[in-house]
Amino acid sequence: MSSPTESPPTGPATAPGSRPPGPRVGRWKRRITLVLLVLAAAGAGGWRYRVTRPDYRLARGQEAVQQRDWDEVDAIADRLAAAGHPDRAYLLRGEAFHARHRPDLALAEFNQIRGEGPLRLRAATLTGRCLIDLGELKEAHRVLSYVVAEEPDNPDAHRGLAVIAYTLGQLADAVDHLERVARLDPQDGRPHRLIGLIHKDLARKEEAVDAYREALRRGLSAGVAAEVRGELAEVLMQQAKYDEALATLDTDPAGEADDQPAQLVVRAECLRGLGRQKEAADLLDRGLSKHESAPLYRLRGQVRLDAGDDPGAVRPLERAVDLAPAEYQSHFLLAKAYSGVGRRDDAARELARAEDLRQDLDRITALSREAMDRPWDAGVRLRLADLSDRLGKPQLAAMWRSAAAACAGPKR
Numbered sequence: 001m002s003s004p005t006e007s008p009p010t011g012p013a014t015a016p017g018s019r020p021p022g023p024r025v026g027r028w029k030r031r032i033t034l035v036l037l038v039l040a041a042a043g044a045g046g047w048r049y050r051v052t053r054p055d056y057r058l059a060r061g062q063e064a065v066q067q068r069d070w071d072e073v074d075a076i077a078d079r080l081a082a083a084g085h086p087d088r089a090y091l092l093r094g095e096a097f098h099a100r101h102r103p104d105l106a107l108a109e110f111n112q113i114r115g116e117g118p119l120r121l122r123a124a125t126l127t128g129r130c131l132i133d134l135g136e137l138k139e140a141h142r143v144l145s146y147v148v149a150e151e152p153d154n155p156d157a158h159r160g161l162a163v164i165a166y167t168l169g170q171l172a173d174a175v176d177h178l179e180r181v182a183r184l185d186p187q188d189g190r191p192h193r194l195i196g197l198i199h200k201d202l203a204r205k206e207e208a209v210d211a212y213r214e215a216l217r218r219g220l221s222a223g224v225a226a227e228v229r230g231e232l233a234e235v236l237m238q239q240a241k242y243d244e245a246l247a248t249l250d251t252d253p254a255g256e257a258d259d260q261p262a263q264l265v266v267r268a269e270c271l272r273g274l275g276r277q278k279e280a281a282d283l284l285d286r287g288l289s290k291h292e293s294a295p296l297y298r299l300r301g302q303v304r305l306d307a308g309d310d311p312g313a314v315r316p317l318e319r320a321v322d323l324a325p326a327e328y329q330s331h332f333l334l335a336k337a338y339s340g341v342g343r344r345d346d347a348a349r350e351l352a353r354a355e356d357l358r359q360d361l362d363r364i365t366a367l368s369r370e371a372m373d374r375p376w377d378a379g380v381r382l383r384l385a386d387l388s389d390r391l392g393k394p395q396l397a398a399m400w401r402s403a404a405a406a407c408a409g410p411k412r
Contacts, residue, residue, distance in 0.1 A: 054080060054083065054088055055088075057076055057079060057080055057085075057088070058076075058080065058088045058091070058092055061073055061076035061077060061080070061092040061095075062092065062095060065095050065096050065099050066099075068099070070096060070100075073092060073093070073096045074093075074096075076092060077089040077092045077093050077096075086112070087112075087114060087115045087119055087120075088119065090109045090112045090113050091109070091113060091119060091123050093109045094106040094107075094108075094123065094126060098126055098130060101133075103129075103131070103133040104134065106126065106130050107131075110123040110124075110126060110127045110130070111127075121147055121150055121154070124143055124144075124146060124147050125144070125147050125154060125156050125157050125160070127143050128140045128143040128157065128160045129156075131143060132160055132163055132164065135402055135406055137164050137403070137406035137407075138376065138406055138407065138408075140160065144157045144160045144161050144164070145161070148161065153184055155180070155181050155184040158177045158181045158184070159177070159181055161173075161177045162174045162177035162178045162181065162191075162194075165177060165375075166194075166198075167402075167403055168371065168376075168381075168403050168407075169371035169372055169381070170371075171198050171201075171202065171372060172372065173375075174194075174198060178191040178192075178194055178195050179191070182195075182214075187218065188218065189214075189218035189219050189224075190220065191215075192212070192214040192218065193211070193212070193215040193220065193224065193228050195207075195211040196208045196211035196212040196231060196232070196235075197231065199211055200231065200234075200235055205235050205238060209235055209239075212228055212231060212232035212235070215228055216228055216229070226252050229248050229249065229251060229252055230249065230260065230262055230263045232248050233245040233246070233248040233249045233266050233267075233270075234262070234266045236248060237266050237273070240273060242270040242271075242273045242274050243270075245266060246267065246270050249263060249266065249267055259290070261291045261296055264283065264284070264291075264296060265296060265299055267283060268280045268284050268287075268296075268299055268303075269299065271283065272299075272302075272303060272306070277303060277306060277307060280299075280303055281300070281303050281304075284296055284299055284300040284303065285300070292323065294319075294320045294323035294324035294327060294330065295320075295324075297323065298316070298317065298320040298324075298327070298329060298330045300316040301313040301314075301315075301316040301317035301320060301330075301334070301337065305333060305336060305337060305340075310336075310337050310340025310341050311340075311341050313337040314334070314337045314338065317330060320334075321334055321350075326391040326392045327357075328358055331350045331351075331354035332350070332351070332354040334350045335347045335348075335349075335350035335351040338350060357391070360387055360391055361391075363387055364384065367380055367383055367387070368384070371384065376407045378404040378405070378407040378408055379404075381400045382400070382401065385401045
């Protein structure tokens, strides 16, 4: 394929917390997985030619791709090429390579297409997906922007642009594209789930609640719906809507929410907020009998501090710090517990560590805002990677470094 102002680009170039409003350090790996799942809807099944015989053959070939019948795909592609329809053959072979997770080979096929119209736009959309898979975000952004300019209601192109924006920390742009996807594909609840996560990280609690509820209304798989109810309950808890948060957790039809550390913490925080301290303590003790979880230990120590049991708070808070050395609140609470038992030097040390972490989290918040304002600035993302390393988050650091590399554009 030739260039996008003239036509879509022809080949590969190269291959995302903190306290609000910056992204939270510990959750980006899961979010990237989620956003790729949203993008995964960009498959061959939603696009078909239905009029001419070559288009009918192409549609049959795309069905074979869905069925992973590679011999049939090859046979149909050969027939299309022999009958004088090489562009359809290139598209079909490219779709097959894409489905087999070979974006490099798929691009080689798509780049040979010379025609215009819907077939070229389909190839350009998949080209953008392949470039994302290769980590070549700048080139992918160029291709998918071309598609959206030509076809503003292309949901797969908006999915791809949402992935790029999210990976680069462009959260407002990601929300814009996800909202467009949600309008174009009203049966898919996943875009609203990711919108909810973004608003939650940006401390936009009302917007997060609305997005989560819309995701649940549209329908999600049972496992994803349980996760969304947990995330919704967490936001409601942060708003001190404790009864509503508990009711949300209790709607889990599988009854599995209380066996997950994150939901256990939310439920215990709600019980604590309602003054039901003993129930919260008993719940946390049951959870800790099954899970070695820093948040569970931190909250167990906090409940003991609430009860004036400073000596009893020391051990769970020390364990929380051992498990999550870069968690600000655990160090702060441990300093309070040490002070309560007369360990002044230890309390001063923990307060100093908490202050260092607070400053690093503030830096991440500031740099995350800067990254939103400077979408292709590699330096900002490298500084975020260094801070993530300092906070003991190597996976997040690797993501920011990948984003920085993508800002440089094509490697080849």
